[in-house]
Amino acid sequence: MWVGSTSERGLHEVVLQVVGWSVNRVLAGHGGGSVDVALTHDGGVRVADYGPDGPSAADEDTGGRDLEALLTRMSSDEGAGRHIAHVSRSGQAGLFVANVLSSRLTAEVRRGGTCRVQEYARGVAAAQPATTESMAGSRTVIAFWPDTEIFETTRCSFAVLAERLRQVAFLNRSLRISLTDERPAGGAREVSFRFPDGVRDFVAALDAETPGTHHPDIIAFEHEDPRMAGTMEVALLWSGSRRERIRGFANSRATRQGGTHLDGFRDGVAAAVTEYARDRGLLTGDDAPRADGINDGLTAVVSVKLDHLEYLGATQGLLGNSDVRGCVGDAVRRHLGSRLKEHPQHAAQVIDRILRNTHQD
Structure with missing residues (x-):
């Protein structure tokens, strides 16, 4: 119901749900920003966003709801009243769906010199959040490993995702978005999109x-x-x-x-x-x-x-x-x-x- 299929099509929908959430965080900053997507060698997907004003600007725009709440509860009104980007065909179910459909997910928020990380297993927190000192800079990273017991395949198509992300970049002129495939034995391949004239x-x-x-x-x-x-x-x-x-x-x-x-x-x-x-x-x-x-x-x-x-x-x-x-x-x-x-x-x-x-x- 959430992603429409347990095939490759549904797998891509999960990825796009997370990408859509990150894209909207960047767009909420009302300026240039970037989203970086990586297909990792161990079958995971990593999505990092870097807004122009840091993650706090986007957090304020979503009404102060914290990341843990978005990961553990379905939100029926996420994005209501805003010109959000519906990157996925399944709408804006967002991080909750990715969390419950993944065998493992980690959420990292780096801000103000600290880094807060929490890990989940099939939608349930596996441990208390860990907070450490971090380097300067602000970013939010969601890394997840789609559940092999749910999906027929957990191998994403680089070409399919690249074409969809290219389209998103065309339609949001202030956005830079990249896709990196870390899986090839001969070395990673990467595409990056930004279209100043939309x-x-x-x-x-x-x-x-x-x-x-x-x-x-x-x-x-x-x-x-x-x-x-x-x-x-x-x-x-x-x-x-x-x-x-x-x-x-x-x-x-x-x-x-x-x-x-x-x-x-x-x-x-x-x-x-x-x-x-x-x-x-x-x-x-x-x-x-x-x-x-x-x-x-x-x-x-x-x-x-x-x-x-x-x-x-x-x-x-x-x-x-x-x-x-x-x-x-x-x-x-x-x-x-x-x-x-x-x-x-x-x-x-x-x-x-x-x-x-x-x-x-």
């Missing part, structure tokens, strides 16, 4: 996946709208490809079935293109470009971060927040419309392509 970098990477195409004219903006109690980041471009690639995310988790944020995005793009074409005399009467013509060759990322998420259906793949559609639609229409007016040569190329696609049989 979803703009995401769209550029998607565009680069299509051979022979590269388009620097990426339109991107970030906007906060109190009507939807959240923020949006949008980036898009029309490429030479005929393929439509529009990806939506809610609190850093993919919404594979779409939802109100993507409906609003398409509304806004259609409105901006139609208004611009009509103002330039390229459309007459009630004629309007077809949606498939507008979206042909469109690559886009639409990321919303909301205080409260509402999903339609049980899979949490379809965003249902009703206010989001109008908010995203208005923002896209306004920002895209302004961009088209400010860059008439690029706008002419986009509109000409759309109109040609619209009039093709």
